[in-house]
Amino acid sequence: MNNFVLHGNIIYSKNADELNIIENGYAVCQDGISAGIYSVLPGEYAEYEMIDCGNKLIIPGFTDLHVHAPQYAFRSVGMDCELLEWLELHAFPEESKFFDVNYAKKSYSMFVDDMKTGFTTRACIFGTMHTDASIVLMDLLEKSGLKTMVGKVNMNRNSPEYLCEKSAEESLKETERFVHLAAQFKNTKPILTPRFIPSCTDEVMYGLAEIMNKYDLPVQSHLSENPSEIAWVKELCPWSSSYGNAYDTYGLMNSKTIMAHCVHMTEEEMDIMKNKGVFAAHCPESNINIASGISPASRMLHEGIKIGLGSDVSGGTTLSIPRAMILAAQCSKIYWRYIDQKYKPLTLENIFYMATIGGGEFFGKVGSFDEGYEFDALVLDDSTIKTTIDFKLRDRLERTIYLGNKHNIIAKYVAGNKIF
Numbered sequence: 356m357n358n359f360v361l362h363g364n365i366i367y368s369k370n371a372d373e374l375n376i377i378e379n380g381y382a383v384c385q386d387g388i389s390a391g392i393y394s395v396l397p398g399e400y401a402e403y404e405m406i407d408c409g410n411k412l413i414i415p416g417f418t419d420l421h422v423h424a425p426q427y428a429f430r431s432v433g434m435d436c437e438l439l440e441w442l443e444l445h446a447f448p449e450e451s452k453f454f455d456v457n458y459a460k461k462s463y464s465m466f467v468d469d470m471k472t473g474f475t476t477r478a479c480i481f482g483t484m485h486t487d488a489s490i491v492l493m494d495l496l497e498k499s500g501l502k503t504m505v506g507k508v509n510m511n512r513n514s515p516e517y518l519c520e521k522s523a524e525e526s527l528k529e530t531e532r533f534v535h536l537a538a539q540f541k542n543t544k545p546i547l548t549p550r551f552i553p554s555c556t557d558e559v560m561y562g563l564a565e566i567m568n569k570y571d572l573p574v575q576s577h578l579s580e581n582p583s584e585i586a587w588v589k590e591l592c593p594w595s596s597s598y599g600n601a602y603d604t605y606g607l608m609n610s611k612t613i614m615a616h617c618v619h620m621t622e623e624e625m626d627i628m629k630n631k632g633v634f635a636a637h638c639p640e641s642n643i644n645i646a647s648g649i650s651p652a653s654r655m656l657h658e659g660i661k662i663g664l665g666s667d668v669s670g671g672t673t674l675s676i677p678r679a680m681i682l683a684a685q686c687s688k689i690y691w692r693y694i695d696q697k698y699k700p701l702t703l704e705n706i707f708y709m710a711t712i713g714g715g716e717f718f719g720k721v722g723s724f725d726e727g728y729e730f731d732a733l734v735l736d737d738s739t740i741k742t743t744i745d746f747k748l749r750d751r752l753e754r755t756i757y758l759g760n761k762h763n764i765i766a767k768y769v770a771g772n773k774i775f
């Protein structure tokens with residue numbers, strides 16, 4: 356049995372607008388699940404191993420709801436392009452190398468090492484269209500101890516010949532082969548991954564919806580990221596009333612779907628996301644870098660659309676979810692100042708919620724220390740972030756998000772298992 360107690364300063368979300376802060380408290384892990392947070396440890400846990408974290412901060416792990424593993428090697432290159440040019444000049448040429456599983460192993464090992472040592476405990480990850488390389492990625496992730504979902508990408512049109520599946524039939528057949536091969540893993544699950552509508556024919560989209568229903572699988576894709584992409588979808592799907600409506604018509608919008616970006620959302624798309632319980636992956640760094648725009652993240656959060664954060668490496672340059680949190684807050688302030696004053700800028704409480712429960716909910720009971728949640732935790736030593744001031748815990752959390760880095764993490768747990 357994996358039973359222990361972390362003793363220290365515990366911070367987690369009460370809801371999207373409030374934090375629970377327990378100074379000098381006890382976080383009890385019982386067989387990988389939180390048995391609650393206490394100021395005084397109940398006698399029934401007295402025999403559990405006690406891990407004294409002193410004055411450090413104990414928070415839930417972060418979820419990266421949208422990241423492209425094969426793009427890790429060229430992060431921070433091509434940042435002067437817009438989305439479609441960036442795909443053509445940078446993403447597609449690099450992703451084509453993953454037909455070679457040896458190259459995949461080399462590149463994916465770097466990606467997984469960085470994920471393992473960072474703030475992320477859960478992630479939803481795009482591979483490439485190559486089934487075997489995507490299994491290599493899953494194997495490395497499984498060994499890391501993180502809990503993730505990985506997708507072999509579907510792309511059978513409007514892609515360069517060197518990175519395009521030959522037919523809808525082949526794309527769907529490879530997807531099923533991928534799903535069968537992925538069954539060997541325990542903590543690394545398959546997720547259906549049509550790249551975006553411009554890359555997938557209707558036949559692939561309807562076929563994926565069938566596979567989704569047959570195997571009860573989740574789905575991830577991109578939605579309304581960039582104006583040129585949206586105009587292109589309008590041409591490709593003249594029968595749809597919006598980009599989101601097209602995904603919905605294919606049967607791919609439900610409570611096990613993640614749509615990345617959601618920057619230029621119509622009212623209809625907002626309604627679909629809300630009514631179908633689709634998760635939005637807000638990726639502010641990518642939205643700035645490849646000039647997509649500023650997403651109405653505060654509106655989505657406050658109107659009850661499920662929303663978490665994504666690094667979107669390598670539209671985003673870093674796997675750091677704290678960076679995504681900072682940029683989410685900063686972008687929301689610009690949005691509020693220049694675009695719409697109806698929704699207040701995102702607060703520390705809001706971005707912390709999005710990084711923990713907001714994205715974690717895609718994995719079930721994840722992102723909180725409330726009883727019954729999977730015990731994902733980070734122990735943070737902020738003593739190296741110098742100051743003369745004796746800050747309260749909320750301020751220490753804020754400073755660690757804004758000024759800290761992975762070297763401030765001194766221990767990491769996923770479902771009660773110690774990663775380091």
Ligand code: GUN
Pocket residue numbers: 423438442446550551577580641667670
């Ligand atoms: N849309 C389709 N493919 C991609 C991708 O790789 N990155 C981003 N940011 N958007 C996409």
Ligand code: FE
Pocket residue numbers: 421423577615667670
């Ligand atoms: Fe993306």
